């Protein structure tokens with residue numbers, strides 16, 4: 001039963017560690033610059049907009065379980081709508097002072113919040129403790145898998161300490177009693193539009209399509225000049241020990257030299273380099289590269305047994321490729337120190353972040369494709385049911401709830 005003066009609930013191990021890692025993969029390969037300084041976010045509508053609608057599938061059972069739990073605990077069965085779902089990460093320097101989550105006129109529809117911690121204090125980041133102003137518990141130490149639920153009103157004034165190292169990651173949902181703020185209805189309409197020309201019977205490649213380059217440029221206020229800061233996708237790739245260059249037959253160097261609008265070059269085919277070597281595989285754009293390297297990071301230890309036919313070779317970098325790598329770095333990583341501050345964690349073992357073997361990486365590229373195709377199929381099969389019910393849910397006949405936690 002909720003304490004009527006401060007209705008809140010903390011549940012440990014609500015999400016499995018693998019689910020936390022999967023959502024981490026989605027955020028680190030699809031996120032954009034967020035709404036506050038040093039904050040990055042991935043919304044479901046952004047996933048749809050970047051041709052990654054299939055990546056909303058892992059959220060579906062979690063949203064359902066969270067909504068049920070909130071309804072049950074706060075005593076409002078079958079009353080709530082999900083108003084917002086998003087992955088939110090905070091890097092060094094981010095914090096938030098005392099506030100309630102409905103504290104703006106445009107946020108009044110928010111009745112309840114659920115914050116799921118996807119990584120852990122002390123291991124993945126420092127700082128970032130959550131505090132309630134009144135009543136117990138006064139402090140919550142974020143641990144991967146735990147969730148805190150509370151009413152969005154002034155009975156639950158809270159704050160988050162400044163992050164001092166690493167990247168703190170959460171899945172945050174807000175719930176409303178007001179059906180006109182139902183996120184599902186908007187998402188389904190957007191999804192229907194975006195999937196109009198797709199059919200379940202065709203096999204598809206679910207390749208990401210970057211949004212406006214401004215959404216990936218940090219810090220955002222300097223987006224128009226591109227004179228400082230970095231592209232966050234580029235920075236994340238770099239933080240994992242990789243660099244980029246163009247495919248052989250392509251010379252975009254002139255664009256880098258002369259045009260201010262060089263940012264578009266990351267929307268074009270790219271290849272990966274590591275140290276003095278080129279990995280001989282072509283990606284359609286920077287988001288494609290980022291998904292592959294983040295997937296490898298997520299799954300590295302499980303890929304030994306994955307059977308596939310994608311054998312990637314490595315070649316020594318030529319002098320001109322080396323120059324190209326450096327020029328791309330100069331263009332998209334104007335402030336290398338800043339990128340390091342945002343996306344690497346000094347408490348973390350660097351070897352863990354940087355380990356690489358070619359067979360594992362080749363398997364990851366193939367396994368990523370299989371993963372996307374599986375989710376894509378499930379999404380396309382679910383969509384007609386979602387449209388009919390105007391609600392996003394696990395369609396039982398598809399067995400989608402198999403992978404969920406209990």
Ligand SMILES: O=C(O)CCC(=O)C(=O)O
Nearest residue numbers: 096101115130158160170
């Ligand atoms: O991430 C958290 O622990 C809480 C974040 C928060 O208070 C908010 O986004 O309003």
Ligand SMILES: [Fe+2]
Nearest residue numbers: 099100101158
């Ligand atoms: Fe909050």
